[in-house]
Amino acid sequence: MRDRRRRCFKLSGMSMRPNPLLGDPTRSRVVIATYPDYLQAQRAVDYLSDHKFPVERTAIVGEGLKIVEQVTGRLDWTRALSLGMGQGAVTGIFIGLVFSFLGFGSERSFLALLIDGLLLGIIIGAVWGLLSYALSGGRRDFTSIGGMRADHYSVMADSEVAEQARDLIAGMPR
Structure with a gap:
């Protein structure tokens, strides 16, 4: 064998x-x-x-x-917007940091790149959060954290x- x-x-x-x-x-x-x-x-x-x-x-x-999914709250338009904006803000700051370290926009200050990244991230995150919620069709109107135990x-x-x-x-x- x-x-x-x-x-x-x-x-x-x-x-x-x-x-x-x-x-x-x-x-x-x-x-x-x-x-x-x-x-x-x-x-x-x-x-x-x-x-x-x-x-x-x-x-x-x-x-x-066991797979455990702890429900953390109700998901509505306001929460979808705020979650999207939060995730976008974090991503935008990260991208701003990367661009500043790589020397993109060398004529602009470090702080200006961070603020631009933050604002752009918030806008894109808000649109993405609302679009994702709209496309879900009400099939998952809650937020949760999953894990294994x-x-x-x-x-x-x-x-x-x-x-x-x-x-x-x-x-x-x-």
Whole structure:
């Protein structure tokens, strides 16, 4: 099976190297501790690092993932206008900064480029915000912030070093 998989990877031009962000799927990892929130799991790995444990052999795995969308308010014409203007202002200031650092408009002052960028950004942002709201046709009349949340977080370690990690975490102050 492994040879066949290797041939498939070779034929498709893909590498057999594991993604360093996801870890090596052939590695045998075991759970050494479970925590209700990410900060506690992070604290445990930091504790292992402080005690010279090879933390590159660990992983924090969120389990029971949920997508959560917190509704932050109603969206109407006024809010669409103000959100568009705010986003446009930030973008405009950024573009003004970039232009001034690159030397565009060298006859103009730094402040003048920032103000021009700000004003142009506000105008374009306002138009974009109103146009986007109008084109939505009332299908999404609210604003929200989305994210992913896990029920719990498991700290895992390679099986060869798992016992050492468990012993270290057992001595971790609460």
